[in-house]
Amino acid sequence: MTLVTDVSLRRVLDSRGNETVEADVQTESGGFGRAKAPSGASTGEYEAIELPVSEAIAAARETAIPRLVGEVFAGDQREVDAALHAADGTDDFSDIGANSAVAISMAAAKAGADVAGLPLFQHLGGTFRGDTFPVPLGNVIGGGEHAADATHIQEFLAAPVGAPSVEEAVFANAAVHQEVGEILEERGVPSAKGDEGAWAPSIDDSEAFEIMAEAVETVADDVGFDIRFGLDMAGAELYDADAGGYVYGDKVRDTDEQVDYVADLVEEYDLVYVEDPLDEDDFEAFAELTDRVGDRTLVCGDDLFVTNVERLERGIEQGAANSILVKPNQIGTLSDAVDAVERAIESGYDPVISHRSGETEDATIAHLAVATDAPYIKTGTVGGERTAKLNELIRIEQNA
Ligand code: PGA
Numbered sequence: 571m572t573l574v575t576d577v578s579l580r581r582v583l584d585s586r587g588n589e590t591v592e593a594d595v596q597t598e599s600g601g602f603g604r605a606k607a608p609s610g611a612s613t614g615e616y617e618a619i620e621l622p623v624s625e626a627i628a629a630a631r632e633t634a635i636p637r638l639v640g641e642v643f644a645g646d647q648r649e650v651d652a653a654l655h656a657a658d659g660t661d662d663f664s665d666i667g668a669n670s671a672v673a674i675s676m677a678a679a680k681a682g683a684d685v686a687g688l689p690l691f692q693h694l695g696g697t698f699r700g701d702t703f704p705v706p707l708g709n710v711i712g713g714g715e716h717a718a719d720a721t722h723i724q725e726f727l728a729a730p731v732g733a734p735s736v737e738e739a740v741f742a743n744a745a746v747h748q749e750v751g752e753i754l755e756e757r758g759v760p761s762a763k764g765d766e767g768a769w770a771p772s773i774d775d776s777e778a779f780e781i782m783a784e785a786v787e788t789v790a791d792d793v794g795f796d797i798r799f800g801l802d803m804a805g806a807e808l809y810d811a812d813a814g815g816y817v818y819g820d821k822v823r824d825t826d827e828q829v830d831y832v833a834d835l836v837e838e839y840d841l842v843y844v845e846d847p848l849d850e851d852d853f854e855a856f857a858e859l860t861d862r863v864g865d866r867t868l869v870c871g872d873d874l875f876v877t878n879v880e881r882l883e884r885g886i887e888q889g890a891a892n893s894i895l896v897k898p899n900q901i902g903t904l905s906d907a908v909d910a911v912e913r914a915i916e917s918g919y920d921p922v923i924s925h926r927s928g929e930t931e932d933a934t935i936a937h938l939a940v941a942t943d944a945p946y947i948k949t950g951t952v953g954g955e956r957t958a959k960l961n962e963l964i965r966i967e968q969n970a
């Protein structure tokens with residue numbers, strides 16, 4: 571155990587060219603950790619609050635840093651995160667900003683790992699097991715809030731469920747991404763990439779399903795293991811109460827129609843994963859869909875749960891979803907994120923550790939996924955801020 575002796579905060583760039591918070595934590599015995607906050611675009615209404623970077627830094631300097639420096643041990647993550655909560659004093663980090671909180675929390679964890687001479691995932695209490703590993707869900711076609719004039723569904727995700735290793739899974743997703751690019755070219759569809767590096771063509775969702783099915787099958791044949799696919803529908807972004815339901819351009823589906831539509835998609839495409847198929851306030855419709863397809867696919871709550879144990883409890887009670895997306899910056903600290911994972915596992919919900927659309931080269935979530943033995947990690951396919959996590963997973967596997 572080693573005392574935190576310095577915490578410094580600065581403004582750095584994220585992958586969208588926006589500013590974000592970077593934290594450096596130093597300890598008495600020479601330990602050092604550095605981490606950066608990611609940032610969402612299709613953020614859930616109930617997430618912890620991200621403040622403008624200059625405000626978050628100023629507030630954390632004033633109230634959080636004095637409670638950390640000379641006061642807490644970098645090796646004791648619970649103590650660090652309790653100090654962040656005490657400094658903030660709200661239940662959503664609206665005083666110091668979830669962006670400052672999560673950067674400090676993750677930097678302290680890395681400093682603790684440095685002092686212990688352990689990789690971060692081991693410091694967080696995990697081991698790389700090899701027989702199970704986090705399967706990367708890779709966004710290969712996307713639209714919604716992440717790209718203008720593209721698909722209505724936010725993310726079409728490759729899921730190499732039969733991959734024998736992390737390395738092969740990561741390369742399979744990259745191959746699906748490449749294959750999708752080739753199919754688009756053959757079809758004469760020009761395409762740029764969205765915020766997460768997925769192709770963002772101006773096509774209907776139905777064409778995206780065709781292309782995904784073809785690309786996944788071609789690559790599965792090449793690599794010789796099973797690859798399926800899934801979706802993040804970002805239902806809260808599609809939902810417009812005034813319009814009477816889920817808006818897909820000119821077409822609007824009411825809640826019952828949306829449940830039917832998603833259940834049909836699961837059936838038709840053998841989807842392995844459906845995230846936020848419904849609005850973030852509609853636990854009931856989530857429960858209905860889970861009842862219908864939960865034995866065949868993961869119904870995952872992102873904006874529904876926002877990595878928040880209280881919202882997860884409500885889901886467990888109602889049978890809404892059977893999986894939870896875990897984004898440390900949605901809740902503000904690593905300890906809170908781990909609590910959500912543990913509560914999920916106890917209740918038979920599969921945790922999926924996730925990046926945000928605005929990312930950095932920070933690879934903490936790769937370690938969090940291994941530490942918690944999560945069955946999935948959602949962290950993109952290509953692009954430096956995505957490969958930072960994927961390559962870290964490959965290194966963890968190789969050194970195991
Ligand atoms: P976000 O999108 O980071 O923009 O919120 C990712 C997601 O919805 O999973």
Ligand code: ZN
Nearest residue numbers: 802845846872
């Ligand atoms: Zn999502």
